[in-house]
Amino acid sequence: MAKEKKQIEYDPSLSEEKRFQKLITDLWSRFWIVVVRVIFVGLIALIIFGIVSSYFDKDFFEDEDGSGIMGMCVCLVFFALGNGMMNYTELVVSRLKKSRGVLNGCPSFGILYSTMPLTRKTVHKTSFRSFMIWTVLPVVTFNVVLNVLAMIVEGFQSLLGIVGLATLISLAALVIFSVLCFGVYKSTEKTERIRTIVFWVLYAVFMGSFMFSGFYQWCNGVGILKALAGIPAIVLTVAVAVFILLREKLVYEKKLTFAAWFD
Amino acid sequence: MSDFAIEIEGLTKEFDGFKLDNVSFRLEKGSVMGLVGQNGAGKTTIIRLIMNAIAKTSGSIRVFGMDNAENEVEVKKHIGYVSDDDYLVVTSNIKKYAKLFARMYENWDQALFEKYARQWELPPKKPFSTYSKGMKTKAMIALTLAHHPDILLLDEPTSGLDPVARIEVLDILRDIVSDGNTSVLFSTHITGDLDKIADYITILINGKVTESMAIDLIEDKYAVISGGMSGINEKAISRAVGVRRGAASYEALIERKDIPLFGNVDVRTPNIENLLTFSIWGHRSDTVDLDKEGENNG
Structure with missing residues (x-):
């Protein structure tokens, strides 16, 4: 006899946030969420492993190694952003219905959530949590690993400028996206558009940089980038992560207490 | 607890070019109030304010004596909302939505939901994109009623329906309100929708309440x-x-x-x-x- 699926029931022991997280899982299905997460996390882990295994015992670095590190940094930031934004639920204005929606502009979810026993703050906090775990954490880990390697592997001395640049670019991406996604109290169609433009400009800059020979050589000669690599970069990375967290918790979430859904 | 399902006092909301101006009325428990006015009079704005979808400029909204924004979760456990603007994602289906509602509402009644879905011939696994406008409205009503709301907020639910679907939806609503346990705020510009349903009427003109009284x-x-x-x-x-x-x-x-x-x-x-x-x-x-x-x- 076929096994009958268990009927979902209201669980009074769950907090509002837990209940909303389960709702998201119901919506997208646990299977697909796990599959996508495994793929993204696997790719990110592969990149971090690639950095360690490729450069850990190298005595001498060439320009190609610089572009390799930058390429890994770029891919990691994009995988991390994609992963963190998968159940991203900041409320934005939809161009389609001229009403506000969630999940990358689908207005129906926004309206649905707003009719349920939920608060905007809960939906927002869930999104932010996802951003911290699936975007900020991998980028921080990558930067720490890269800069520790830069300190302990002698051959990295010739690539410190690239390490500093990779750290700066990944942190800039984190700050820009955290501000655009979580720091704008009144999220509008305009901020949605800026977010999209910033995403593609960063992508174009990253990809374009590979096309100019001598770019990495030039970076490695920039004193400030070289000075950044190592301990300063690790400190800066941690500071940025703490800044993003504190800004959200101490400023933005307070503004969302009792906030209306679409104002 | 308050004797009123909804109490609105001095409610004001200002937009560019429109002002909902100092609106006050009360909806008694178990009664049905028609909120009538022309398109753009502010009916939907009032319902969206009650739902805390938009923020009020001033005034107060109390649902069963509770502030609607400060006690949003508790308030919304009691509210069922059906509007002309549906929240059904076209690629999803009603079976999936029933799961979401079951997750979120303590009083979710799966048997009642299935009864309505069968009665109104709503295919459980077909995507909403295949539903007609009338079917979507019935789907929202089925989902809403199955969590046994104490208050129904109906925002022009018959707007845009063909005559047959409109009569069917009104028949459903008449059945619901006949038990006298559910408080209903029914916004419409079609006054005929309120025949045999409403106990009270509130007339809204250019953002102002001009009359709020018992229909009798x-x-x-x-x-x-x-x-x-x-x-x-x-x-x-x-x-x-x-x-x-x-x-x-x-x-x-x-x-x-x-x-x-x-x-x-x-x-x-x-x-x-x-x-x-x-x-x-x-x-x-x-x-x-x-x-x-x-x-x-x-």
């Missing part, structure tokens, strides 16, 4: 008079709620106590539509030309 009291308070233009009492007519003037005759909605001022006129009992239309005409200008209205309508 309409005939006690108001009367529609008609007479020849030659016998019109201009001083008395200025007291009317609204007037329609023609070349030879006029009609006016007046307070019943003023009937003696008008002399020899025909008097009839107004209905909800009379109350709404004369109120609108009264606010639009002093009078409406019957002949021009006739030309426009004809």
